[in-house]
Amino acid sequence: MSTTQAQSKQGELPEDTGAFAWLRALGPGGRRAFGGAFGGYALDSYDYFTLPLSMVAISAYFALDNGQTGLLTTVTLVVSAVGGALAGILADRIGRVKALMITVITYAVFTVACGFAPNYETLMVFRALQGLGFGGEWAVGAILVAEYAAPKHRGRTLGAVQSAWAAGWALAVIVYTLVFAFLDADTAWRVMFWTGALPALLVIYVRRHVKDAPEAAARRNASTERGSFGAIFKSDLLRTTLFATLLSTGVQGGYYTLATWVPTYLKTERGLTVVGTGGYLAFLISGAFLGYLTGGYLTDRIGRKNNITLFAALSAAGILAYTNIPSGANGLLLVLGFPLGFCMSAIFSGFGSFLSELYPTAVRGTGQGFTYNSGRAVGAFLPTLVGFLSDSWGVGGALILGAAGYALAVVALFGLPETRGRELL
Secondary structure, X not given: OOOOEEOOOOOOOOEEOXXXXXXXXXXXXXXXXXXXXHHHHHHHHHHHHHHHHHHHHHHHHHOOOHHHHHHHHXXXXXXXXXXXXXXHHHHHHHOHHHHHHHHHHHHHHHXXXXXXXXXXXXXXXXXXXXXXXXXXXXXXXXXXXXXXXXXXXXXXXXHHHHOHHHHHHHHHHHHHHHHHHHOOHHHHHHHHHHXXXXXXXXXXXXXXXXXXXXXXXXXXXXXXXXXXXXXXXXXXXXXXXXHHHHHHHHHHHHXXXXXXXXXXXXXXXXXXXXXXXXXXXXXXXXXXXXXXXXXXXXXXXXXXXXXXXXXXXXXXXXXXXXXXOOOOXXXXXXXXXXXXXXXXXXXXXXXXXXXXXXXXXXXXXXXXXXXHHHHHHHHOHXXXXXXXXXXXXXXXXXXXXXXXXXXXXXXXXXXXXOOOOOOOX
């Protein structure tokens, strides 16, 4: 164990300043909560990416155009706003852990159901229902861990939880590469959805080992106002709710545009094979994983707002560079995938801590669940717009719309306070 310790005053216990001080500071209960939230978010990511990775095969199977395939993603994300808001209310009323289990079970059941869809309309319904659980998991898991984390470590702790998204994405790409290599496309996309049953194992762990943070649970239970939409739209929180939703809209609009359409872009406009696409995505995902961790560290060092501003600008620049590489320069495409994944993920690292710090304990679940997922729902229209515009602009050209989302996020920050170091009340 490499832990650097510093002692500021004689007689005081030495301060733990090692690389994993944030994890040790959580305590046994907090580390179990971290494990549950990390696993939940990784599998949430895995279940989400079963669709984008299988989209070409699904499109061919049901004879869909780009607008129809983009609509599958938009429906998922729009319904996730409802799921996230409801999960936030549940988290404030019945507790973080119980709400977390409900969200995981929901997204697992309906991901598996997608694999049995006989037609496009049924697939859309199942995917929409999957969005109910998908929308709620992150907000509930982030709050659960945030309420265990010390203020000085909260950014990097929640950044580590966010890195689970890259882990789940990587697992999905690995499974996708294997499944599509050994099965015909008409069967492979269904198998991808059936593997979405994996989260059931996590629910067993969470039920047995994870508890709500005791102090936060006591404050929540003592409050007379818990889990209501009206509370986050009252005069004292209205400005926060509106600008936090706008922030989430911009960041997630940019992100989901890329996450949804990059696999299709690599296949249809770059002519990459299944294995080739997986290789290119490996660079994007490895950049994303390191981006989450780095962004978590920076959000504690330079502040929540500065971290978001920095990586919004870099992400927008990355999109423009990535989609304007000359034909035939696929080696450069590979190289740029790493910084693009890094920047578009680092911007998310401060979200868990930032949104948690903007709301009091009694309505933290409702506030975070509503703002994050409402932003996701509105931002979800960008992937659909890309789908419709791709017929005339090409997928690569339409992806530039993602840069506009990041610009919107920077504008939203002007209406929000800096919360670095804030105690949760």
